[in-house]
Each structure stands twice: as C-alpha cells, then as structure tokens.
Amino acid sequence: AQSVTQLGSHVSVSEGALVLLRCNYSSSVPPYLFWYVQYPNQGLQLLLKYTSAATLVKGINGFEAEFKKSETSFHLTKPSAHMSDAAEYFCAVINTGGFKTIFGAGTRLFVKA
Amino acid sequence: SQTIHQWPATLVQPVGSPLSLECTVEGTSNPNLYWYRQAAGRGLQLLFYSVGIGQISSEVPQNLSASRPQDRQFILSSKKLLLSDSGFYLCAWSEAGSTDTQYFGPGTRLTVL
Numbered sequence: 001a002q003s004v005t006q007l008g009s010h011v012s013v014s015e016g017a018l019v020l021l022r023c024n025y026s027s028s029v030p031p032y033l034f035w036y037v038q039y040p041n042q043g044l045q046l047l048l049k050y051t052s053a054a055t056l057v058k059g060i061n062g063f064e065a066e067f068k069k070s071e072t073s074f075h076l077t078k079p080s081a082h083m084s085d086a087a088e089y090f091c092a093v094i095n096t097g098g099f100k101t102i103f104g105a106g107t108r109l110f111v112k113a
Numbered sequence: 114s115q116t117i118h119q120w121p122a123t124l125v126q127p128v129g130s131p132l133s134l135e136c137t138v139e140g141t142s143n144p145n146l147y148w149y150r151q152a153a154g155r156g157l158q159l160l161f162y163s164v165g166i167g168q169i170s171s172e173v174p175q176n177l178s179a180s181r182p183q184d185r186q187f188i189l190s191s192k193k194l195l196l197s198d199s200g201f202y203l204c205a206w207s208e209a210g211s212t213d214t215q216y217f218g219p220g221t222r223l224t225v226l
Contacts, residue, residue: 032213034214036217041201041222042219043217043218043219044203044215044217049213051213100159100162101159105156106155106156106157
C-alpha cells in the first residue's frame with residue numbers, strides 16, 4: 001500500500017528565509033507525487049506535480065520540489081518566503097491501480113515578519 | 114474552462130438531523146468525483162469516489178452516503194447527523210480515466226451541535 005509522511009505538522013520561517021517542507025512516500029511502483037496548498041477556509045490548489053519526467057519540478061508561486069527515488073522523498077522548497085505563503089501544504093501520492101490520491105497529514109507554514 | 118461548485122458554504126445542524134451537500138462540475142464530461150472530510154487540525158479523509166453515474170465507492174463505513182444522479186453532480190447525504198460529522202467537506206474532480214491531478218471545490222463547513 002502507498003503512503004505519505006510529512007515531517008512536521010507546523011513549520012515557522014521568517015519572511016525572506018528558505019522554506020523547506022518535507023515529504024517521504026512509500027510506493028511499490030513509480031509514483032505520481034503532488035504538492036497542494038490550502039488557504040484558510042478554502043479548497044486545495046495544486047502547487048506542482050511529478051509524473052516521471054524531470055526530477056526537479058517547478059510549480060506556482062516560486063515553489064519547487066525534487067523527486068529523489070533513493071531517499072523516497074519529494075521535499076518542497078522556496079528560496080524566499082513571503083507572508084502570503086502562510087497556509088497548509090499537503091503532499092500526496094496516487095495509489096497503484098486505483099482512483100485514489102493518498103494525502104499526507106499536512107504541514108502548516110507560518111511566516112513571521 | 115472547468116469549474117466546481119459546492120453548496121452550501123457553511124451549515125449548522127442539530128444532532129440527528131438530515132444532511133445534503135451538493136457538488137457540481139462544469140466544463141468536463143464523465144469526471145471522477147470525490148468527497149473528502151477534513152476534521153479540525155487533521156488531514157484529508159477520502160469518504161467516497163465515483164467514476165460514473167450511479168457508481169459509488171465507499172472508503173469509510175459511517176452514517177454518510179453519496180449519490181451521483183447526473184454525470185457532473187455528486188451529493189453527500191446523511192439521515193441522522195452525529196457530532197463527529199462536524200468538519201470541512203471538500204468535493205473534488207479529476208479527468209475521466211485519469212488518476213492525475215484533482216481539482217477541489219471551495220468546501221462546506223459543517224458544524225453539528
């Protein structure tokens with residue numbers, strides 16, 4: 001069975017600092033991996049996705065993620081945090097042979113002025 | 114372009130009352146449809162998914178049910194609400210035949226008192 005683990009339910013950074021949100025996955029086959037962002041009281045919005053093309057994936061709002069098969073990781077980064085990046089971020093993987101996306105528990109990002 | 118609607122946006126219901134949440138998608142045909150619940154401070158829990166009219170798969174046994182009376186309409190129901198049904202309910206869709214990106218609606222905040 002596939003699974004996703006997000007390390008750290010809360011991450012706090014200063015404005016202008018590096019953002020690093022960690023995600024590790026478990027999958028018996030090459031996975032599709034996603035990062036979604038959720039602003040308060042809103043639905044989820046796709047940030048970026050990995051579908052077996054380039055291992056470094058660039059998304060919206062300056063975010064990017066690198067697929068590392070040897071580490072089974074798909075960490076999300078942004079060089080310089082903005083106040084508007086404060087939100088909850090979800091890593092996700094598609095399960096094998098089905099129609100279900102498995103979501104991590106989420107990481108809430110706080111950005112300090 | 115495709116859009117997804119959910120209503121109502123917020124709902125306060127007494128314990129034991131019925132529930133009906135509606136989700137509609139525009140601009141696509143035969144989408145895969147999903148219902149998720151997000152409890153306070155927790156991740157997303159997949160409740161139901163549907164790959165076609167009248168085809169519903171349940172992920173979690175509980176007092177909720179789902180129906181898909183039309184191609185782009187997905188309804189979440191309950192005959193008698195429990196306190197534990199409180200949460201943020203999200204509808205999502207993905208392209209027919211694809212397990213790729215999911216697109217989320219704005220959500221319904223349900224409070225059961």
